[in-house]
Amino acid sequence: MAPAVPADAPTAAAVARRFRCRCRRHSSTTTTITSWAAAVAVLCLAVAVSVAPRGAEAIDVSFNPCILSPCGIHTCKFLGSNSYNCTCLPGYTNLSPTQCVDIDECAGRTRICGPGGDTCTNLNGTYSCTCKPGYKYNTATKYCDDINECNASPGICGDALKHNCTNTPGGYACSCKKGYADTVTNVLTGAHTCKDINECALGACASNGTYTCSNTEGAHYCNCKTGYQSGPPITNASLLLNDCLDVNECSLSPYTCRYPDGRPETKCINYSGSFTCNCTAGYKTVDEGSAVSKVCKDIDECSEWEDKVCLTGTPHWPIPKCNNTIGSYKCNCVKGYTEALVNGYKTCVDVDECALGACGNGSASCTNKPGSYECKCKAGYTFDGITCKDKNECMEKPGRCGTGGVCVNKNGTYSCACNATYVSVSTGRNGPTCTKDICGILKPCGLGKCKNVPYDKNTCKCKTYPPGYDGVKQDTEKYTAADKVQWCVDNTCATFGTNTTTHPCKWGKCFNVRSPLGYDTYDCECKESQNLVRKVVGVKPYCEQINIIGSGVGGGGVIVG
Known part of the structure; x- marks a missing residue:
C-alpha cells in the first residue's frame, strides 16, 4: 500500500508543476504497460507527497513490489531496492523468502490428534481430526478429548446407591459400592447386579465394646457398650467394616477425679471402656453414682488385703495385727520384728539384731533367732538381757585387791592400784590382787629369783652352787609358817655328808632352814628311836639315840636319854 497522504500535502497539480518523476521501469514481466502506467502515476504521487521536501526539484524513487500483493494472504515486507519477503501465516512455511506453501500436519505425525484420534485430514493452513468412539473433537485444541461418560450420563451403570461409575480413556467402568458385591443374575446373558453384603456375618463390630451388630442395606452399625462409640469404617478390600472404639472420657468435660477431703483434683486416666483416677498410694478410684465423676477413696488395706499384709511377727488376738490409716496402714509388730515391704505389701520381718x-x-x-538373739559374752562382761555389759568386778567382790590396794574397774576387766610396799600380782582366773612386796623389801632369795605371789607370799628360784654350796628352797609351810616367807639358804645339810656317825641328824632327815634369828642353819627330823636335841640357842640341833633298859620279854623298862 502507498503511504497515507498528509493533510497539508500539495495537490497533484502543484506537484506536477514543481516536480518531475523519473520512475524506473518494473522488471516484472507480468505487469502490463497500462497497469504499469497507472502504478507509476500513483507511486510517483505518493512518494512525492510523502517524502519530497518542499523546494526540491526532483527525486528518484524505487518500486515497492508489495503494492502488487505478491505474497497473497500472507504478509509482504518491503525491504527497499525493489525487494521484499513473505511472512507466512500459521499452517504455512516458506518455500523461499518470497513464497509460502501449506504444511501437511498429518504427514508423519500419528499422535497429532491425541490417543483418541482415529484419522487426520490435512487442510490449507490447518488440519482436522476424526475421533474414536468415546472421544470428541475439540476445535480449539484440535485434539480428541476423552468423553467422561459418568458425568455426561448419570446412572449409566444403574442404581447410583449401589454402583460406582469410573471413567476410563475412551470409555467407563461400572463396579459395586462398598457394602455391595457383584452378583451374576443370569449365567446365559451375563446379567449381573450389586447385592448387599451382610457385614455382621463377616466379623464387623467384633470388639469387646460391642453389644450387637445390625446389618443395613449397603452398610451396618454397631450397638456399643457404655464407654464406647462407633468408630470410622475400616476399609477391608471391598468392605467397610465398622467397630466400637473406646471413648476417651478424660478429653471430655466435665469428667472429674477428686478427693473427698477437698484436695485438688488428680489426673484422669483413660482406659478401654471407661476411665480411672491417678490416685496417690493408699487410695483407689470409686464411682460416685455419676458417669462423669469419680473419687479417690482411702483403701482399708487391713480388710481388703487381709491375706497379704502383716502376715508374720504380729501379736495374737485380741490385739489387731494391722491398723488402717488414711492413705496407708501399719503393722503392729512384736518385739524382735520390724515393718518392711515384702512383694509390695507391708509385713513384719525379723530384726537381725546381730547385724545391728x-x-x-x-x-x-x-x-540371731526369729524375733530374738543370743549373746555369748567375753570374760569380764555379763549379759543384761539386751547386750554384753561390763562386769564391775570391784563391786561384785569387794576386797578383791586385798588390804594393800584399791580396785579400779575397767571395760571387761579391772586393775589394782596397790599401796606402797605392795605390788599387783595375778591370782590366775580370779584376776589381780595386791600382795606384800616381799621380794623388794626382804630380798629373801638372795642371788636367786624371787616372785611375789598372792596373799603376802613369795617363791624363790635359788641359784645353784657347786656341790656343798647348792642353794635350795626351804619348806615354807612347815618351818617358816610364822612369816610365810620363802628363802634361799645355804645347803648346810650337804656339808655333813652321808656318814651317819658324824652326821648330826644321824639316820634322820636333814633340812636346810633359816632360823628365826635370821641366819642360815639346818634342822633335823629324827626317827622314832631318836630324840631331837636343841640344848641352847645357837647350838646346832642333832638327833640322839634313845637307850631303853628293860627286864626281859614282857617286862617293864626305863628309857634313858
Missing part, C-alpha cells in the same frame, strides 16, 4: 551390733563390744559371738 546388739551384743556390743563385749560379745564373743551373737546368734
